Amino acid sequence: MSRSLNDWQAAAAALKFDGRPVIGGVRVDARSGETIEKTNPATGKVISQIHACGQEDVDLAVAAASAAYASGEWSRAGVGFRRERLLELARLIEERADEFALYDSIDMGKPVRESAAIDAPGSAALYRFYGEAIEKQEDLIPVTAPGSTALVTREALGVIGVIVAWNYPLEIATWKIAPAIAAGNAVVVKPPVEASHSTLLLAELAVQAGIPAGILNVVTGRGSSVGKALALHEDVDMLAFTGSTEVAKQLQQYAGQSNMKRLALEAGGKSSNLIFADCDDLKLAAEKAAFGSFYNQGEVCSANSRIFVERAVYEEFLGYYAEAAKSYAPGDPLDPASGIGSLVSEAHADTVWATVENARRDGTIVAGGTRPEINGSRAFIEPTIVTNVPADHEVHTREIFGPVAVVTPFDSEDEAITLANGTPFGLAASLWTGSFARAHRVSQRLVAGTVSVNTVDALGFTTPFGGFKQSGFGRDLSVYALENYTDYKTTWMQWG
Structure with missing residues (x-):
């Protein structure tokens, strides 16, 4: 019950x-x-x-x-x-x-x-x-x-x-x-x-x-x-x-x-999620991407917070993704209707919020970007989607450990793989494609302990979890x- x-x-x-x-x-x-x-x-x-x-x-x-x-x-x-x-x-x-x-x-x-x-x-x-x-x-x-x-x-x-x-x-x-x-x-x-x-x-x-x-x-x-x-x-x-x-x-x-x-x-990690134009269900990919980046307030070591989308479907995906993010609206952790809860402390929320403000200054906030006060606490941050920031920006490079994700377009498979592997971390990665050959080809080249194909952040009791590099x-x-x-x-x- x-x-x-x-x-x-x-x-x-x-x-x-x-x-x-x-x-x-x-x-x-x-x-x-x-x-x-x-x-x-x-x-x-x-x-x-x-x-x-x-x-x-x-x-x-x-x-x-x-x-x-x-x-x-x-x-x-x-x-x-x-x-x-x-x-x-x-x-x-x-x-x-x-x-x-x-x-x-x-x-x-x-x-x-x-x-x-x-x-x-x-x-x-x-x-x-x-x-x-x-x-x-x-x-x-x-x-x-x-x-x-x-x-x-x-x-x-x-x-x-x-x-x-x-x-x-x-x-x-x-x-x-x-x-x-x-x-x-x-x-x-x-x-x-x-x-x-x-x-x-x-x-x-x-x-x-x-x-x-x-x-x-x-x-x-x-x-x-x-x-x-x-x-x-x-x-x-x-x-x-x-x-x-x-x-x-x-x-x-x-x-x-x-x-x-x-x-x-x-x-820790800074996991990537690659969305190819031949993905069978772009809306499902966006909904799973929202789960992969915002679940547990984004306080997940393998959170897919770096999302790379083939340019042909970039705008369509972004629309679906922004809509899916609404399901993760913050609220009282004891309320079953809350999408996510609070961050672990107001001090940690301050750090995450500083990153959001830097992204607002240096790029574009396409969804979220607010910090509501709930039950007298300022430890809540709305899921935030960032675009148009430089490759060396902290939203690309630092494990933020909060509900913040960055979306970037790519033009080729090689570029997508280079972007995904361009991090000192190697914990997890995801990719979405309708091509069995591409799924094998790309997953072999991604440097990550777990590669999830047509899902995000997959794990189970019978499969090992851990990473490469740092x-x-x-x-x-x-x-x-x-x-x-x-x-x-x-x-x-x-x-x-």
Whole structure:
């Protein structure tokens, strides 16, 4: 049954916010005694105090994870045991899906209907996916000389550090945590200070599901303290990250300065969407383009915010696209009728708005370009479509992380590919064409971890997600993600 604005407001009023970290399976206070005031960006009202952890708290969490891993209660348990615990965790997430949805919506401003229908159920399904997947992995017995047998197994790494972005707090945490613990590791998570509550609830439910205390720890606080401490920690064996390219580069330095820990970095993007004149349904392409650029307030690392359209259909596409953008009008995140919600903070909205104003000065705003005040908050920006700006303008080059897209015409296939690849990022790309040959030809030449043909930003549990170039390395989702958190061991037995 669908829920109304009043229903969600009543549920939100009953919600309890606890900003304390979870270490060794229990809530504790940060040793510093300091907290960070957390507001709801859609209203500006204070909702909780996030505990500002530091080095000492990270040390305690890593020690708890190390002890839990070394005990073997999880790491050496059979995959059947781990499977059942992960399936139970999935069930508990589904049981409290509305609570997870509200935490993420109130924390970072996204529409609650999306977090309730997609984010929370999808996270539950992913724990189920990895619980089932680990029973279907195979070890190897390669050919060796007579009198010997070699076993090649994939072994857990130990303690995994996870640093999570705020745009999909529960889902992105799950993309890292689920394969890491399924493989037998213990985890210490630094959730985003902007959106910590869903990950904290997850850690509590993990213990309820029968996952041993200390296998999943959550340390709250700023990246400059908690994130840095995790990245430099000598007892963290691997670090998984989603966030900015700048921070990803810092983490590489920290890994080299400490124990040369392994890294899997998803470091953002500036994805392209190529619309060819032989596209079968230009209106559908425009509607999907609006989804690809404005969904989740444009706060998506793989958002298709650079749209290149063959000149013959440029004006027609632009008309459809501007019309489709109207479906993403901002509103109260708890209102099911809202097209998008608020940005994560007024400060972030200020940054995005400065880009809109620069585009207004240097080019043409063909749709949007306003900043409404809703519920007393200025964190809302109308989906904005920009044209006629120079190739080196920031709307082409910078990951804006807001509902702003630029549309540019092209005259040839080669030009389209050159424009699409003319970025330091390589996370995702889309293309629309009615030609099977062109779909293959162009997708092979696009430098992107995922190329979506006649759709946008396609992903699924069974396909890997990650990028090339400065979008990072390592892959989330699919069985390939297990490779981030394991490595090969050869056991050679000589019989004669």
